[in-house]
Amino acid sequence: LTAAEQAAFDAVVADDGRIEPRDAMPEGYRRTLVRQIAQHAHSEIIGMQPEGNWITRAPSLRRKAILYAKVQDEAGHGLYLYSAAETLGADRADLLDALHAGKQKYSTIFNYPTLTWADTMAIGWLVDGAAIMNQVPLSRCSYGPYARAMTRVCKEESFHQRQGFEGMLTLVRGTEAQRRMAQDALDRFWWPSLMMFGPPDDASPNSAQSMAWGIKRFSNDELRQKFVDVTAPQADFLGLRVPDPELRWNDERGHYDFGTPDWDEFMRVVKGDGPCNRQRLEARRRAHDEGAWVREAAAAHAARRSAVARA
Ligand code: 3HC
Numbered sequence: 001l002t003a004a005e006q007a008a009f010d011a012v013v014a015d016d017g018r019i020e021p022r023d024a025m026p027e028g029y030r031r032t033l034v035r036q037i038a039q040h041a042h043s044e045i046i047g048m049q050p051e052g053n054w055i056t057r058a059p060s061l062r063r064k065a066i067l068y069a070k071v072q073d074e075a076g077h078g079l080y081l082y083s084a085a086e087t088l089g090a091d092r093a094d095l096l097d098a099l100h101a102g103k104q105k106y107s108t109i110f111n112y113p114t115l116t117w118a119d120t121m122a123i124g125w126l127v128d129g130a131a132i133m134n135q136v137p138l139s140r141c142s143y144g145p146y147a148r149a150m151t152r153v154c155k156e157e158s159f160h161q162r163q164g165f166e167g168m169l170t171l172v173r174g175t176e177a178q179r180r181m182a183q184d185a186l187d188r189f190w191w192p193s194l195m196m197f198g199p200p201d202d203a204s205p206n207s208a209q210s211m212a213w214g215i216k217r218f219s220n221d222e223l224r225q226k227f228v229d230v231t232a233p234q235a236d237f238l239g240l241r242v243p244d245p246e247l248r249w250n251d252e253r254g255h256y257d258f259g260t261p262d263w264d265e266f267m268r269v270v271k272g273d274g275p276c277n278r279q280r281l282e283a284r285r286r287a288h289d290e291g292a293w294v295r296e297a298a299a300a301h302a303a304r305r306s307a308v309a310r311a
Contacts, residue, residue, distance in 0.1 A: 001024055001025075001026060002024075005024035006026070008023075008024065009023070009024060009025055009026065009029075012142070013142050013213060013214045016140075016142075016214065017142070018142065018143070018144040018147065019142050019143050019144060020144045020145075021087040021088065021144075021145065028209070029213050029215075030088050030089070032206065032209065032210060032213065032215060033085075033088055033143050033146065033215065034085055034088050034089075034090045035104075036206075036210075036215065037081050037084050037085040037088075037090075037146055038081075038082075038085050038090065038095045038098070038099075038104055039104055039105045039106060039107075040081050041077075041078045041081035041082045041085065041095070042078075042095075042099045042104060042105070042106035043106040043107040043110065044074045044075070044077040044078035044081060045074070045075060045078040045284070046099075046106045046107075046110045046280050046284060047074050047106075047107070047109075047110045047127075048071050048074045048075060049110065049280055049283055049284075050110055050112070050113070050114040050119070050120075050123060050276075051067060051070065051071055051074075051114065051120050051123055051124075052071050053114055054067060054114060054117060054120045055067055055068055055071065057117070058117070059117060063167070066163050067120065070124065070159070070160050070163065073156045073159075073160065076156075077153050077156070080149040080152065080153065081146075081149060082095065083145075083149070084143075084145040084146050084149045087145045096288065099281075099284065100281065100284065100285050100288065102272060102281065105270065106280075107196055108192065108195055108196075108266060108269040108270055108274060109127055109130075109189075109192050109193060109195065109196050110276075110280060111269050111274030111275060111276045111277045111280060112188065112189065112192050112274065112275055112276065113275055113276050115188075116181050116184065116185060117181070118167075118168070118171055118178075118181040118182045118184065118185035119185045119188070119189065120164075120167070121164050121167030121168045121171065121182070121185065122164065122168065122182070122185035122186055122188075122189045123164060123189065124160050124161060124162075124163050124164015124165070124167060125161060125164035125165045125167075125168050125234070126164070126186075126189050126190065126193040126231065127189070127193055127196065128157050128160035128161040128164060129161045129164075129165075129193075129227065129230070129231060130193050130194075130196045130197065130227050131157050131160075131196070132154060132157045132158060132161055133197075133223050133226055133227045133230070134196070134197060134223055135150050135153055135154050135157060136150075136154055137216075137217035137218050137223070138150045138217075139151045139154055140217060141214060141215050141216075141217065142213060142214030142215060143215065146215075165234065168182050168185075168238055168240075169238060172238045172239055172240065179239075182238070182240060183240050183241065186235065186240050186241075186242065186243065187243045190242055190243050190244065191243070191244075191261050191262065191265075192269075193227075194224055194227070194228070194261045195261050195265075195266045195269075197220045197221075197223045197224040197227065198220035199220065199263060199266065200220065200221055200263070201219045201220055201221045203263070204219070204220050207219055207220060225255055225256075228247070228255075228256045228258050229255055229256055232247060232249075232256050232258075244258050244259045245259065246258055246259035247259070
């Protein structure tokens with residue numbers, strides 16, 4: 001960048017403005033955004049699998065229709081995000097190759113199995129609840145296309161979170177077996193949901209720069225705290241016990257105190273050694289291969305249309 005371009009970029013970020021695709025931007029800013037947006041998009045499409053496994057086994061037509069709509073939304077979120085990454089010069093096919101080769105990440109939460117119907121409801125309540133906590137600030141991030149993609153995503157996430165919470169409420173108001181199934185889902189999804197906000201601030205190599213560039217508006221620990229403060233009372237309302245003996249309201253702090261996630265487990269799952277890492281990537285690669293004919297047909301159709309338009 002020239003000194004004038006750097007000064008212009010710094011002024012827009014300092015003024016909480018928006019950097020647009022055609023604006024001059026530091027290469028590190030562009031690279032950070034491609035990394036984060038690509039992994040966000042990968043998380044959306046891999047995230048379709050755990051819940052998608054329950055569409056054919058939903059307990060009613062109403063639940064099936066809601067879950068179907070939610071999983072379709074996640075595909076759409078992936079689409080918005082890959083498109084946002086393309087405005088930075090990234091090639092979608094390259095990003096997917098990186099995902100399939102294990103060179104780019106997706107959120108560890110999706111490497112846990114959905115063993116019961118309650119797991120699917122807990123994902124809506126907790127995982128989409130955590131996603132909202134993380135994505136609302138992103139709708140005010142400094143990169144225009146990413147911020148705007150988040151505006152629509154957040155509207156759909158609140159439907160996702162509400163349907164999950166309503167599903168948990170139905171279970172805890174059902175039979176004793178259904179209540180136990182809801183508690184079991186909370187036991188297994190609570191801590192992995194806290195890990196969605198990333199490692200602790202003192203072990204987060206990207207945070208300082210991302211916050212200086214107005215990409216990350218709150219630190220990992222700040223958003224994790226906000227999530228616990230909002231979600232713990234919801235668990236109380238459901239009559240469910242959060243699996244954290246250290247969780248308690250701290251009047252002085254005005255926040256909940258809570259225990260420490262197992263960061264060794266987090267690193268193991270990030271590195272590929274989670275319960276479902278292999279099967280998630282295998283299913284993803286298989287879907288990609290089976291969809292090759294659709295991509296070829298769309299490319300052939302586009303080529304024919306442009307040939308006709310030129311003739
Ligand atoms: N799973 C996998 N990797 C994770 C992770 C997680 N839960 N949390 C952090 N990481 C990775 C980071 O990507 C980074 O690795 P990298 O440098 O190779 O990319 C490393 O751990 C260190 O973490 P940092 O805190 O330094 O990294 P960031 O500054 O990027 O912060 C983040 C991590 C908070 C996840 C940030 O990237 C972010 O806000 N991303 C956008 C939101 C997102 O991706 N959410 C994922 C879930 S999507 C979802 O829930 C959809 C909903 O519809 C269900």
